[in-house]
Amino acid sequence: MSDKSTAEARVETGAARRHRRLPPEANIFFVLIGIALVYELLGWIFVGQSFLFNQQRLTIMILQVSVIGIIAVGVTQVIITGGIDLSSGSVVGMTAMFSASLAQSSTWPRALYPSLTDLPFFIPVLLGIVVGLIAGIINGQLIARTKIPPFIATLGMMVSARGISKWYTKGQPVSGLTDSFTFIGTGVWPVVVFLLVALIFHVALRYTRYGKFTYAIGANVQAARVSGINVEAHLIKVYAIAGMLAGLAGVVTAARAQTAQAGMGVMYELDAIAAAVIGGTSLAGGAGRITGTVIGTIILGVMTSGFTFLRVDAYYQEIVKGMIIVAAVITDVYRQKKRTKV
Amino acid sequence: MVSPSTMAAVRKSGAIPNSEFLMTAEGIRKEFPGVVALDDVSFRLKRGSVHALMGENGAGKSTLMKILAGIYQPDRGQIQLKGVDIRLDSPLDALENGIAMIHQELNLMAQMTVAENIWIRREPLNRFGFVDHAEMNRKTAALFDRLNIVLHPQTDVGELSVANRQMVEIAKAVSYESDVLIMDEPTSALTEREVEHLFRIIRDLRDQGIGIVYITHKMNELFEIADECSVFRDGRYIATHASSQVTRDDIIRMMVGREITQMFPKAEVPLGAVVLSVKNLTLNGVFKDVSFDVRAGEILGVAGLVGSGRSNVAETLFGVTPASSGTIAIDGKQLAIDSPTEAIRNRMAFLTEDRKETGCLLILDVLENMQIAVLQDKFVSRGFVEESKVSAACEEMCRKLRVKTPSLGERIENLSGGNQQKVLIGRWMLTDPRILILDEPTRGIDVGAKAEIHRLVSEMTKNGVAVIMISSEMPEVLGMSDRIMVMHEGRVTGFLDRTDATQIKVMDLASR
Numbered sequence: 001m002s003d004k005s006t007a008e009a010r011v012e013t014g015a016a017r018r019h020r021r022l023p024p025e026a027n028i029f030f031v032l033i034g035i036a037l038v039y040e041l042l043g044w045i046f047v048g049q050s051f052l053f054n055q056q057r058l059t060i061m062i063l064q065v066s067v068i069g070i071i072a073v074g075v076t077q078v079i080i081t082g083g084i085d086l087s088s089g090s091v092v093g094m095t096a097m098f099s100a101s102l103a104q105s106s107t108w109p110r111a112l113y114p115s116l117t118d119l120p121f122f123i124p125v126l127l128g129i130v131v132g133l134i135a136g137i138i139n140g141q142l143i144a145r146t147k148i149p150p151f152i153a154t155l156g157m158m159v160s161a162r163g164i165s166k167w168y169t170k171g172q173p174v175s176g177l178t179d180s181f182t183f184i185g186t187g188v189w190p191v192v193v194f195l196l197v198a199l200i201f202h203v204a205l206r207y208t209r210y211g212k213f214t215y216a217i218g219a220n221v222q223a224a225r226v227s228g229i230n231v232e233a234h235l236i237k238v239y240a241i242a243g244m245l246a247g248l249a250g251v252v253t254a255a256r257a258q259t260a261q262a263g264m265g266v267m268y269e270l271d272a273i274a275a276a277v278i279g280g281t282s283l284a285g286g287a288g289r290i291t292g293t294v295i296g297t298i299i300l301g302v303m304t305s306g307f308t309f310l311r312v313d314a315y316y317q318e319i320v321k322g323m324i325i326v327a328a329v330i331t332d333v334y335r336q337k338k339r340t341k342v
Numbered sequence: 343m344v345s346p347s348t349m350a351a352v353r354k355s356g357a358i359p360n361s362e363f364l365m366t367a368e369g370i371r372k373e374f375p376g377v378v379a380l381d382d383v384s385f386r387l388k389r390g391s392v393h394a395l396m397g398e399n400g401a402g403k404s405t406l407m408k409i410l411a412g413i414y415q416p417d418r419g420q421i422q423l424k425g426v427d428i429r430l431d432s433p434l435d436a437l438e439n440g441i442a443m444i445h446q447e448l449n450l451m452a453q454m455t456v457a458e459n460i461w462i463r464r465e466p467l468n469r470f471g472f473v474d475h476a477e478m479n480r481k482t483a484a485l486f487d488r489l490n491i492v493l494h495p496q497t498d499v500g501e502l503s504v505a506n507r508q509m510v511e512i513a514k515a516v517s518y519e520s521d522v523l524i525m526d527e528p529t530s531a532l533t534e535r536e537v538e539h540l541f542r543i544i545r546d547l548r549d550q551g552i553g554i555v556y557i558t559h560k561m562n563e564l565f566e567i568a569d570e571c572s573v574f575r576d577g578r579y580i581a582t583h584a585s586s587q588v589t590r591d592d593i594i595r596m597m598v599g600r601e602i603t604q605m606f607p608k609a610e611v612p613l614g615a616v617v618l619s620v621k622n623l624t625l626n627g628v629f630k631d632v633s634f635d636v637r638a639g640e641i642l643g644v645a646g647l648v649g650s651g652r653s654n655v656a657e658t659l660f661g662v663t664p665a666s667s668g669t670i671a672i673d674g675k676q677l678a679i680d681s682p683t684e685a686i687r688n689r690m691a692f693l694t695e696d697r698k699e700t701g702c703l704l705i706l707d708v709l710e711n712m713q714i715a716v717l718q719d720k721f722v723s724r725g726f727v728e729e730s731k732v733s734a735a736c737e738e739m740c741r742k743l744r745v746k747t748p749s750l751g752e753r754i755e756n757l758s759g760g761n762q763q764k765v766l767i768g769r770w771m772l773t774d775p776r777i778l779i780l781d782e783p784t785r786g787i788d789v790g791a792k793a794e795i796h797r798l799v800s801e802m803t804k805n806g807v808a809v810i811m812i813s814s815e816m817p818e819v820l821g822m823s824d825r826i827m828v829m830h831e832g833r834v835t836g837f838l839d840r841t842d843a844t845q846i847k848v849m850d851l852a853s854r
Contacts, residue, residue: 208725209717212714215703216710219706220699220701223699223714226660226692228683228686230683286703
């Protein structure tokens with residue numbers, strides 16, 4: 001150290017300024033390719049057809065996971081701050097009910113609000129998003145103000161939101177939705193919404209102050225606070241966004257099903273968390289990317305689709321899905337351990 | 343060498359060799375990564391005596407004590423218990439051999455009762471194998487009787503005052519029928535009356551033949567309770583004296599008696615106007631009536647022992663723990679600083695004491711660590727971070743601070759302590775502060791990096807930055823400060839000017 005020349009800074013300049021290795025998503029992407037190839041192989045052996053070269057199957061697969069994907073984009077941000085959101089599945093159910101109730105057509109004889117039928121599609125859509133946003137803000141306020149663990153706050157919201165969606169129509173489904181509303185759920189629109197949301201928040205996390213602060217809070221909340229970040233206000237924002245995206249997912253779900261039921265979205269929160277974790281988001285906070293989450297979501301979709309394709313029982317599907325989630329977290333823990341040893 | 347379990351078995355049989363010393367340690371050496379905490383240290387504890395360990399922060403007292411209590415294992419050296427060599431592999435080993443330690447931060451379970459806490463792991467069982475609560479409470483009451491402690495065995499520990507928890511800890515240690523009791527600053531949270539009670543208990547135990555190792559920063563306690571006193575300095579053993587044969591000045595001289603050989607790159611800067619003025623700043627129960635001024639270009643050193651409230655004052659100034667009362671004025675304008683955000687807005691910066699806990703974003707890279715504070719109000723347009731500008735600024739800062747890193751994209755946890763510290767200093771320099779608070783700026787980093795950090799701080803004063811520097815390292819405080827504020831137990835005990843500050847004067851104020 002006393003040698004002055006060694007004390008000189010060695011900061012590279014120009015393009016190589018930020019040391020670039022393979023992005024962390026590369027690993028997960030290879031896993032996705034690997035899984036797909038295994039199905040391809042098994043497909044030729046057992047079913048006698050290609051798994052991958054079937055556009056219809058791939059479309060259905062990605063359609064099935066888009067809703068999970070929209071939720072996962074929000075949940076990823078929550079997990080990056082070191083928190084968790086268990087309420088998103090219930091919020092999907094609740095917002096599906098609320099938005100569908102304003103999307104009923106006048107030709108439907110049993111409309112919930114007969115005077116409010118045939119509204120333009122954006123009103124129920126906005127309502128769904130706002131209801132989700134409110135649920136998220138409540139989560140955030142609870143966590144930031146009362147300092148209760150995110151697990152508990154969102155667990156409470158999970159139970160209550162499910163209760164509200166049942167109470168809203170006393171358990172009755174809401175059907176007879178206008179064509180302009182259900183349009184959002186047709187064709188590739190859910191996928192478009194998912195990818196658009198993913199793009200927006202990918203940019204937000206990577207290139208905005210919002211993103212930098214989100215990572216900083218997850219990496220070290222004390223240091224973030226001393227660095228002048230208003231941690232409480234920021235957490236409220238993050239949970240609000242997660243709630244809002246769950247609300248959007250609820251709208252898409254109702255539009256796609258052309259009906260809304262109180263039981264919609266059960267367990268979606270766990271699929272979304274799984275997608276984030278498989279995609280490399282660390283439950284310890286501070287690390288994770290939307291690109292990883294998108295790949296994680298597609299992995300979940302490919303798995304389900306592949307099992308169906310191979311005509312494997314749904315029971316086995318769940319068993320294997322569980323194992324994959326655990327394996328992903330074990331990998332995360334292992335990566336962390338390796339890091340602290342260095 | 344006898345294994346701890348054999349020794350414990352021998353002890354149970356009652357066949358204990360009678361030697362003059364209860365416990366001795368010879369030639370103990372203990373290294374931690376990058377620092378030698380103890381070097382060839384020896385220590386002897388007589389039967390039925392109170393032996394005080396004295397020394398500055400980092401002198402090695404705590405490390406020695408933890409070795410005696412089996413928490414650390416020495417790299418070299420021997421420990422003898424009653425004349426028999428012994429190896430202590432864990433605190434449990436030590437306990438079973440009659441060595442009990444009362445930690446400064448008390449280790450009690452708040453949700454359990456006093457009796458449950460004392461007999462944990464040794465609960466009396468009835469014949470069905472269930473815990474016999476009646477017997478446990480009876481034993482506790484008997485123990486308390488013996489120690490003159492007035493507490494109900496079935497109270498939850500969480501409801502007790504700190505002093506009473508201390509009593510429970512002592513009772514617990516005594517309940518192991520220990521021969522050696524190690525106390526780490528037991529009086530730091532006690533009132534005068536409680537201290538008297540504690541001393542009565544200590545004297546009783548001593549008269550029963552128990553040896554007590556007593557760590558303290560308070561000089562007057564030494565003369566009141568200790569029979570002997572050993573002084574440590576910079577990880578070395580200095581001397582042992584009977585406390586009746588030394589004076590306060592002798593001990594201070596032994597504690598600080600080092601030559602200051604290090605050179606400090608302190609720049610002579612003409613002092614400007616008062617920038618920060620603090621009056622009667624108080625945080626209830628932590629520090630009281632702290633008042634001082636800092637001028638532009640001045641370095642105000644803050645000295646004091648651990649627990650003197652130095653860091654708490656810094657945290658309050660920066661809005662981490664807002665003050666209970668008192669005023670903070672910048673440029674004569676009184677401000678309510680109730681959050682770090684507000685402090686930064688007033689161009690303050692705060693390098694915290696614990697780099698890992700409150701400084702680094704360990705899993706993020708150098709750039710992200712460095713830019714996080716400045717992003718509050720610069721390098722952001724419409725929410726978007728101006729990546730190229732901010733990384734150019736960080737790169738420039740890295741060059742200026744001579745941070746050794748492969749690139750800005752390197753994770754900060756892969757850097758050495760000194761380079762991590764430079765990145766954190768860079769974080770604050772980017773915000774262009776007028777008031778810089780440094781809490782232990784060079785703790786745990788190597789000599790070269792230390793000198794560079796001193797140079798940086800000195801350069802900042804040339805630009806009129808007012809610096810408050812808290813440090814446990816006496817040479818650093820004396821070498822860098824224009825003035826030194828000394829604290830003891832949450833109060834300012836005095837100010838010393840650069841010209842007449844000496845180690846002895848600082849220590850004298852710090853242990854008053």
